[in-house]
Amino acid sequence: MSKILLTGASGYLGKNLIQGFVDANHELVLLVRKSSDMIFLRNYTQPIKVYYIGSQTFDEIFRDNNIDIVIHTAASYGRKDETLKHVIDANLTFPIDLLTAAIKNDVKYFINTDTALPKTLNWYARSKKQFLEWLEESSSKINVINLQLEYFFGPNDDESKFITFVLKELQSGKTEIDFTEATSLRDFIFIDDVVKAYLLIVRKINNFSGLQTIQIGSGNAIQLRKIIIKIRELVNRKDVNLNFGAIPMRPNEIEKSCADITYLKNLGWSPEYSFEEGILKTIQK
Numbered sequence: 001m002s003k004i005l006l007t008g009a010s011g012y013l014g015k016n017l018i019q020g021f022v023d024a025n026h027e028l029v030l031l032v033r034k035s036s037d038m039i040f041l042r043n044y045t046q047p048i049k050v051y052y053i054g055s056q057t058f059d060e061i062f063r064d065n066n067i068d069i070v071i072h073t074a075a076s077y078g079r080k081d082e083t084l085k086h087v088i089d090a091n092l093t094f095p096i097d098l099l100t101a102a103i104k105n106d107v108k109y110f111i112n113t114d115t116a117l118p119k120t121l122n123w124y125a126r127s128k129k130q131f132l133e134w135l136e137e138s139s140s141k142i143n144v145i146n147l148q149l150e151y152f153f154g155p156n157d158d159e160s161k162f163i164t165f166v167l168k169e170l171q172s173g174k175t176e177i178d179f180t181e182a183t184s185l186r187d188f189i190f191i192d193d194v195v196k197a198y199l200l201i202v203r204k205i206n207n208f209s210g211l212q213t214i215q216i217g218s219g220n221a222i223q224l225r226k227i228i229i230k231i232r233e234l235v236n237r238k239d240v241n242l243n244f245g246a247i248p249m250r251p252n253e254i255e256k257s258c259a260d261i262t263y264l265k266n267l268g269w270s271p272e273y274s275f276e277e278g279i280l281k282t283i284q285k
Helices: 012-023 039-043 058-065 084-104 123-138 162-170 191-203 224-234 262-267 275-283
Strands: 003-007 027-032 049-052 069-072 109-115 143-149 151-153 176-179 185-190 211-216 221-223 241-244
Touching (some): 191 262
Parallel strands (some): 003 069
Antiparallel strands (some): 185 221
């Protein structure tokens, strides 16, 4: 059992990690924004400490809790008209301050949630890769496990995410939906498999030293067009006309993104859910 400080606990990934870590009997300390809605914690009988950013210094939080592992999942994706300053504060300034305090207070491990996106794509990706540079710089002082996530999805995910957006559009009653050409290939992984990967890494935490980057995905890239057509089939809306090419592709679009999951498989992990099984569980929420 480890004592874990988790950031981003009110986000989609964070909420699912809380459930996984509680089930595995880890002790949790959550660090969240003052605006975060934490009512969902009422569902847990186990004691979970919550600190709101700014209520105490990071040094005080670390001193009071004897943290073994920091797991950083908090992020600003820039999808909701956030300013550049907001994105940089969330993805660079805040985690650098947290990392600095973790090192100062002799925390042994820092697990970072990185993105598979190239830094040239947008503000979010660039700021995440800039933080990775600081993790590399600090890896002689704290052991860093950098988890490079592909596109995860599941029940009750944010409506700005691709899978959730497509499902909502197809279930809205529309007879036509506009898309880009949707020729890019993406690696989609179900949320339960992501949580399972985090749990395994925490369980084997003593195997890591220095800096280790680990890719997390299904290991299988699927064309977005095929994904949209498959979701249409699974929600039984074959009557909907999909207007591919009606919307222009975004600048710097990635042609293909796919995780190399060899390292995780060697640790004993493999995805439990196929894409279709994950979509069905998402629909059946």
